[in-house]
Amino acid sequence: MPELPEVETIRRQLEPFIVGRTVTDSGSHPSAKFAPAVEVVGTTVESTKRRGKFLLFGLDDGRELIVHLGMTGQLIPGAELDDPYLRAWWRLDERSGSESVLGYRDVRRFGRIRVAQNGDYEGTLATLGPEPFDPDFTPLGLWETLKGSRRHLKTQLLSQRPVAGVGNIYADEACFRAEVHPAVRRVTRAQAERLHHAIVQVLRQGVDNGGTTLRDYRDADGVSGENQHHLDCYGRHGEPCVRCGTELRKTILDARTTTFCPRCQSRR
DNA sequence: CGCAGCGCCTGAAGGC
DNA sequence: TGCCTTCAGGCGCTGC
Numbered sequence: 316m317p318e319l320p321e322v323e324t325i326r327r328q329l330e331p332f333i334v335g336r337t338v339t340d341s342g343s344h345p346s347a348k349f350a351p352a353v354e355v356v357g358t359t360v361e362s363t364k365r366r367g368k369f370l371l372f373g374l375d376d377g378r379e380l381i382v383h384l385g386m387t388g389q390l391i392p393g394a395e396l397d398d399p400y401l402r403a404w405w406r407l408d409e410r411s412g413s414e415s416v417l418g419y420r421d422v423r424r425f426g427r428i429r430v431a432q433n434g435d436y437e438g439t440l441a442t443l444g445p446e447p448f449d450p451d452f453t454p455l456g457l458w459e460t461l462k463g464s465r466r467h468l469k470t471q472l473l474s475q476r477p478v479a480g481v482g483n484i485y486a487d488e489a490c491f492r493a494e495v496h497p498a499v500r501r502v503t504r505a506q507a508e509r510l511h512h513a514i515v516q517v518l519r520q521g522v523d524n525g526g527t528t529l530r531d532y533r534d535a536d537g538v539s540g541e542n543q544h545h546l547d548c549y550g551r552h553g554e555p556c557v558r559c560g561t562e563l564r565k566t567i568l569d570a571r572t573t574t575f576c577p578r579c580q581s582r583r
Numbered sequence: 584c585g586c587a588g589c590g591c592c593t594g595a596a597g598g599c
Numbered sequence: 600t601g602c603c604t605t606c607a608g609g610c611g612c613t614g615c
Contacts, residue, residue, distance in 0.1 A: 316608080348591095368609080386592085386608060400593095423592045425609060439610065466586075473609080474586095483608070569587090571608070589613085597605075 317384040319447070319480025320521025322368050324540060325390055330363045332392050332413060333372065340406040342396075343428070352403035352419065352428045355380050367443050367479030377433050381440065385425030394418020403428055443479040447518050452478055457514075458507030468510075469497035470569045478514055484527055484549045487574050488517040491548035496580045497573050498566075503583070520545060548574050 317325070337359040343352040355374060362373035370390075372380040382390065393414030394401055403419040419428065431437070444460065445452040460477045461468065471477055472486045481489065490497045492513035495506045502510065521527060526540030547557050552565035552574045561578040 318609095383610080385610080387594095421592095422594070423607090425592065427610080464585080475609095572606085585615105587613105587615090590611090591609105593607100595606085598603085599601105 316386050316482070316484075317388065317526070318368060318482035318485050318521070319365075319518050320485070320524075320542065321526035321540065322365055322370060322384065322480070323522050324526040325384075326363050326365045326370055329370075329390060329392070329417075333360050333407070333417065334363060336360055336407040336410060338405045339408055341404065343403040344401075344424075346402075346424065348424065348427045349402045349419070350428075351430045352380075352405065354430045355405070366440060366446070367475055368482065369440050369443075373433070379431050379433055381427075381429040381431055381436075382419065383427045385421060385423065385427065387423045388419065388421040388426035391418040391420055392416075394420060402426070439475055442476065444476045445478060447478050447480060447515055452511070452515075454508040454511040455504075457511045458502065458504050461502050461507055461510075465500050467498045467500060467569055468495065468502060469571065469573060472514075473571065480518065481514065483571055483573075484546070485514070485517050485521060487549040488546060489513040490580060491575060492517060494579050494581065496582045497575055498568055499582050548576070550574065 338355050338357065341353040341356050343349045358374040358376050360372050361375050364371040364373065368383060370382040374380060394404060394416055396404060398420060400420050400422045401418050402421045402424065405417045407415055407417060409415060457477055461471055464471055469486050469490060472481045489510060493509035495502065495510060521542045524540060524542035524545055527542040528540045548563060552563050554563055556563055556576040556579055559578050561576055563574050564577050565572065565574050
């Protein structure tokens with residue numbers, strides 16, 4: 316559930332807490348998904364970054380601690396070590412006024428923790444598309460990427476290749492605002508331009524609102540975001556479209572719940 | 584190499 | 600009330 320705006324919100328809140336601190340001890344769930352957490356004991360965190368939905372903590376030994384929150388992951392300063400859903404934890408050196416333990420809590424264990432040499436990534440992180448707020452994410456570039464595949468538009472967006480950080484919520488919102496049907500298999504240049512604008516807009520709005528809180532997501536302070544009050548499409552099937560009043564429809568597209576306006580979001 | 588299909592997880596919500 | 604089923608879904612892996 317945490318997508319780019321939620322991850323960015325967490326990163327911003329964590330940064331003053333963690334930068335400059337040394338990891339003195341650590342523990343993890345035995346699963347290989349979380350066990351790498353303990354490999355960073357003895358290092359000092361120098362920076363926090365984000366790529367798409369991945370959180371990257373730069374370490375003083377040239378490595379990075381990489382955290383993906385999956386569906387239900389949370390990073391919690393001051394976590395309780397007896398929390399049954401705590402999958403990893405790091406004890407940090409003392410700093411007055413600051414909690415000494417950072418916990419990774421993940422009820423459903425869809426998240427993942429890794430350690431890599433600086434910039435030496437594998438998997439999705441290695442093939443991630445451009446950051447949506449960077450200048451190399453352009454309407455023309457998006458069109459070129461989308462043209463290269465015959466998969467459904469929304470499935471392409473969720474692949475992280477055309478642009479990094481879009482998940483189910485913001486994919487529905489972007490397609491809705493761009494007035495493009497999520498199941499088209501090819502987009503026109505005009506549609507790609509609208510999509511580009513819509514993607515930047517919905518993600519920017521999400522960040523500005525501190526993320527979208529639905530069920531599991533909480534930011535690092537345990538506080539809810541506010542963007543759920545600003546969604547036009549996601550989760551609103553059965554409600555009238557804010558543009559034309561037509562009832563929003565829900566469908567399953569490539570195994571993903573998808574909401575769209577059957578009138579506004581044309582296939583061409 | 585692209586991509587479809589599947590498995591991973593468990594609490595919440597819905598049905599009866 | 601309580602049991603059972605369905606649902607949520609990002610990513611890694613496998614194999615065509």
